[in-house]
Amino acid sequence: MTIKIVQTGITLLQDAGRFGFSEIGVPRSGAFDSYRYQLCCALVAGENIPAFEIFSGTFEITTDQDLVLAIVGPAQVLVDGKMSFSGQTLSVGNGQKLSVTPTGNGPAYLVITGLQVDMVLNSASNDSLSGLGPKHVRVGTEFNVITNIEDQRNVGSFIDAKTEADNFTFRYIPGPHEIAVSGVWKVFSTTRIGIRLESDNPTEPGSANLASFPVMPGCIQVPPSGQPVILGPDCGTTGGYRVAGVVIAADLHLLARLKPGMDLELRSVTIDEAKLAQARLSQLLAKAIIRPSGFGSW
Numbered sequence: 186m187t188i189k190i191v192q193t194g195i196t197l198l199q200d201a202g203r204f205g206f207s208e209i210g211v212p213r214s215g216a217f218d219s220y221r222y223q224l225c226c227a228l229v230a231g232e233n234i235p236a237f238e239i240f241s242g243t244f245e246i247t248t249d250q251d252l253v254l255a256i257v258g259p260a261q262v263l264v265d266g267k268m269s270f271s272g273q274t275l276s277v278g279n280g281q282k283l284s285v286t287p288t289g290n291g292p293a294y295l296v297i298t299g300l301q302v303d304m305v306l307n308s309a310s311n312d313s314l315s316g317l318g319p320k321h322v323r324v325g326t327e328f329n330v331i332t333n334i335e336d337q338r339n340v341g342s343f344i345d346a347k348t349e350a351d352n353f354t355f356r357y358i359p360g361p362h363e364i365a366v367s368g369v370w371k372v373f374s375t376t377r378i379g380i381r382l383e384s385d386n387p388t389e390p391g392s393a394n395l396a397s398f399p400v401m402p403g404c405i406q407v408p409p410s411g412q413p414v415i416l417g418p419d420c421g422t423t424g425g426y427r428v429a430g431v432v433i434a435a436d437l438h439l440l441a442r443l444k445p446g447m448d449l450e451l452r453s454v455t456i457d458e459a460k461l462a463q464a465r466l467s468q469l470l471a472k473a474i475i476r477p478s479g480f481g482s483w
Contacts, residue, residue: 187249187327188297191282194242196322201233203308203317207422211317213402214310215418217377217441218291221257225294227474228255228274228342235302235309237295237322244295245284252277253332253340254297259289273343290351291442301329313377314419341477351442353449357405357430358459364388364407364429372447377419380440387411397423403432415440435462
């Protein structure tokens with residue numbers, strides 16, 4: 186049983202990421218908006234499931250079997266041309282067509298239970314820097330899907346609408362280099378590798394002569410221009426620019442929702458504040474999904 190890609194828009198396959206290979210120079214990769222991705226997996230009672238990360242345009246599939254799936258993120262969702270909704274689980278029947286068109290900031294995610302994807306280094310993520318990952322999402326590509334009756338148990342689950350808000354203040358832990366980057370910046374460009382910022386008053390010029398040292402998603406690099414770059418999930422594992430700080434884990438997912446021309450604020454925080462923010466985000470994720478069983482018998 187298969188699904189077939191009819192339209193792609195700009196879509197990648199992603200999961201939680203490719204961990205354990207940084208020592209040989211392999212980036213972590215993984216879902217750009219990890220918060221939406223985790224919600225999408227949770228809707229079908231799973232985790233680290235291969236997902237379609239849809240940035241723009243229309244992603245459309247046909248199926249020759251009944252599917253159970255979830256969509257998270259602002260998007261127009263159509264099943265055989267009829268309006269449906271993001272933020273919930275759906276059943277799509279044999280012969281039907283599903284289309285998803287993102288309509289807001291950042292990508293939308295589509296998880297299909299039982300989707301079979303060839304793993305590369307234990308991950309289904311497509312890495313835009315190294316090129317690692319399973320086959321690309323192209324028109325005509327087919328994927329096998331293995332489902333069973335148990336997959337129907339969570340159909341009707343949906344997300345509490347109060348659980349998502351865009352707040353483009355990025356908290357960061359300062360260091361290892363002492364460079365002042367706190368304040369308001371404008372987004373110049375965005376990719377999964379990094380987000381370039383600009384200002385009429387850049388920070389002090391960064392050095393281009395440092396020996397390479399380890400970097401990670403969220404690192405705020407300062408090149409010689411003094412215009413910072415916040416590294417994304419597909420960033421390399423080493424770099425030679427000074428690093429003013431690292432965006433805290435609780436805010437990393439918001440990088441995916443930035444667009445050129447937007448303003449963002451960088452604000453330094455302590456490690457204790459970062460831990461508290463992560464705990465609050467985890468609590469939000471844990472309470473976000475509402476199951477049909479929570480309402481008693483339908």
